[in-house]
Amino acid sequence: METIKIGLLGFGNVGTGTYKTLEMNRKHIEANTGLSIEISKILVNDINRKRDIKVSSDQFTQNIDDILLDPSIDIVVELLGGIEPASTYMLKALKNGKHVVTANKAAVAANFDDFMDAAKRNQVMFRYEASVGGGIPILNALTTALLANEFEEILGIVNGTTNYILTQMTEYGLDYADVLKTAQEKGFAEADPTADVEGIDVANKLSILISLVFGIRVPPEEIPTEGITSISKNDIRLADQFGYKIKLLATAKKAGKQLEAHVQPAFVPKSHPLAAVSNEFNAVFAAGNAVDDLMFYGKGAGPMPTGSAVMGDVIEISKAIAKGAAFDHYSESKAVKMLKFVGEGQNKYYVSMMVKDVPGVLGSISTTFGAFGIGVDSVLQLSKDANSDREVPLIFILHEVTRARLDEALDKISKSKFASEIKSVIRVM
Ligand SMILES: NC(=O)c1ccc[n+]([C@@H]2O[C@H](COP(=O)([O-])OP(=O)(O)OC[C@H]3O[C@@H](n4cnc5c(N)ncnc54)[C@H](OP(=O)(O)O)[C@@H]3O)[C@@H](O)[C@H]2O)c1
Incomplete structure (x- = not known):
């Protein structure tokens, strides 16, 4: 032998x-x-x-x-x-x-x-x-059995540590810092968790996936990347009320001749298969133009x-x-290198803010969003927080907008007499 x-x-x-x-x-x-x-x-x-x-x-x-x-x-x-x-x-x-x-x-x-x-x-x-x-054989599948497909979009939960933390926060209503500590004790998170919780590990993986699936090279540092450190148990509770779970998603999708990609926590509809991926498990969801929707699921570490x-x-x-045939099919350059990487593109967003409990506040903020061309999908005004005098949480789900445009609008809102603090901005899938 x-x-x-x-x-x-x-x-x-x-x-x-x-x-x-x-x-x-x-x-x-x-x-x-x-x-x-x-x-x-x-x-x-x-x-x-x-x-x-x-x-x-x-x-x-x-x-x-x-x-x-x-x-x-x-x-x-x-x-x-x-x-x-x-x-x-x-x-x-x-x-x-x-x-x-x-x-x-x-x-x-x-x-x-x-x-x-x-x-x-x-x-x-x-x-x-x-x-x-x-352990999920995703790269081999994409470059052999699925090579007959063009992919429009690829989405992944590809970091077990952050998925474990978000799952525990969701299931037990716990704070990020407490879950991180337990995750470190159980060996699900490293002593220095930066690369995981800041999304750097996911950006590395997304960069590799983009090279194979879309045939263009996007270095990880060019992918807009956000981790999970600012996700609060309140965000998770509100996501639940709107019918979503929060997951750290790697996303790359074609928009005509452009490629949009980002690593961000996102509201994932509870009906989407990725919402059911819990704890240290990973999954990659891809839509091929011949095979249709596919999800690869398994242990990511x-x-x-x-x-x-x-x-x-x-x-x-x-x-x-x-x-006697050891050559490299992965390294064969793809015929289509026509896509241009454009960053994160347009997305729907969840925004939570604290506002003054006075008449006209909702109308004023909605008008400001409107002035920036941002449509409001839904609004939720919660009852007054016992600790904050005359301030109430106001939650928006906004229609598709670039993050830069949204930040301009939020800057204007935060300087108005109505809003006291922008608490969270999270993408909605
Ligand atoms: N852990 C996972 O579940 C997982 C999953 C997917 C991918 N990965 C990747 O797999 C790789 C290994 O991860 P790991 O968790 O196995 O790491 P690890 O437990 O820290 O093991 C690293 C090993 O490399 C040796 N080593 C490190 N630097 C060295 C150097 N300069 N010269 C000689 N030996 C050196 C260490 O030697 P000593 O034993 O003598 O210290 C140790 O045996 C990483 O790239 C990681 O991202 C890990």
């Missing part, structure tokens, strides 16, 4: 999950591929660290060249995390004629073109299924689900190596 040798970079959550997936299903993989896949070397920071998995100590190394310069290694699997040194190691591996698999969305989103070019130039494969949606996606890439490459 032909043996394919792997050099593993990193043996943390996903590294061990990948190792365990291979060992757990080794016989099944061999029977189905006719190949033996062997992890021959593992790069770690600390070779003396005690690990909860038994691996021969001479497999570990702290020297990257033991893997990059080893001619017997066919595939380098990068599971270190962070943009550097991971990106440099992957580019060197590709240059050295090794196929590369990674779960590292930050590195892929930051250096997408460089990886694609290096893979093409060196006639090797570069795969990153686990970088979007963890965790050692074994992510290990499953990593091994899927490793097996695909191994089979291609055995056939």
